[in-house]
Amino acid sequence: MLLAIDIGGTKLAAALVDHGVIVARRQVPMAVDAAQFAAAIDALVDGWPAPERISVATTGYVDGGKVYPVNRHIISFWNGFPLEQLLRARFHCPVTLFNDAQAAAWGEYCARRDMGEAAYPANLLFLTLSTGVGGGLVLDHRLRAGPHGLAGHVGHAPARLAPADGLVACGCGRLGCLEMLASGTALARQASAVFGRPLDSAALFALAASEPRAAAILDLAALGVAEAIAGLHMSVDLDAVVIGGSVGLAPGMLPRIAKALAGLPLPCPPPLSAALLGADAGLLGAAACPV
Ligand SMILES: [Zn+2]
Structure with missing residues (x-):
């Protein structure tokens, strides 16, 4: 089972995804600091099975497993935040990070491909x-x-x-x-x-x-x-x-x-x-x- 996490300026969502289908989904308001963020992730996955891997779509840009803001007004604690390290330590599985709009671009591309459009x-x-x-x-x-x-x-x-x-x-x-x-x-x-x-x-x-x-x-x-x-x-x-x-x-x-x-x-x-x-x-x- 794959754990997908979507981190926006105002919301934090997580889903268990099985072969491209969301089988469980939860959402909470985005955290205001690093400690609250870790607690929010714990709450989101409470009771869910351990994931085989994690894929994250996040606001900001991802460089070397860390997240940085482009617009610094969006998430205050996000400057070089070690997101990959935090999730690996918490879940002990492979973690891949993407910018949220890049991830969505790929999702939209795959959705059109899978519709069988010539x-x-x-x-x-x-x-x-x-x-x-x-x-x-x-x-x-x-x-x-x-x-x-x-x-x-x-x-x-x-x-x-x-x-x-x-x-x-x-x-x-x-x-x-x-x-x-x-x-x-x-x-x-x-x-x-x-x-x-x-x-x-x-x-x-x-x-x-x-x-x-x-x-x-x-x-x-x-x-x-x-x-x-x-x-x-x-x-x-x-x-x-x-x-x-x-x-x-x-x-x-x-x-x-x-x-x-x-x-x-x-x-x-x-x-x-x-x-x-x-x-x-x-x-x-x-x-x-x-x-
Ligand atoms: Zn600008």
Whole structure:
């Protein structure tokens, strides 16, 4: 039995996976420090059989068995956190770590392959719009993690467009990142500035149906995402783009991105589709990832 663990900015999920099928699943809020993290892992697996191996999808990037933040505002104790060592000591089995969006990219690729589509994509970009903006690349049928685990971090490439409330410094230290324009956090920040009251991204989507200023914030974010897709497409030549995450899958967001992409002068634009694996993309992707 394989133990899959998905570590996000706000949640910690674990699943027992048998031949690609989740047979048990638990979720708790993400821990605030290392000690609480170890206790949360113990609670998640309480009563479960000892795993044969562990596969982890985590926010941040994975280098040498340790996890580092790109956006330092997401998990405070995550800078060089020895996650592989901690899990090996606790479970005494092989442990493999992946960035969560990279794992999800592989999961989405495998889901399309296993559907038996005659021409499943060899070059797929997965883009998740959620608390942050993450991404993963499958190139020539292989997951691209990169020598430092950084590949696919589209959220920290320049968006070219300024957010509705002006340029904001990103938690990665740079200015003008896509994450500051198109993440759920960024949408909430822009909506709150434009409307002069605290609004979250769900409220912004609800407002967009009747309020042009709300729709304009979503259109701007969608254009930023389309520009990022276009930039990557011209860099590596994609044949599929998959959009996921709570913001990416919110009603109307995918059509906005598709419309923005169609408006760009781009040779052979890649088709867009919605993520197939939903909230379990990290768990199932990690479970499917090559060891
Ligand atoms: Zn950034």
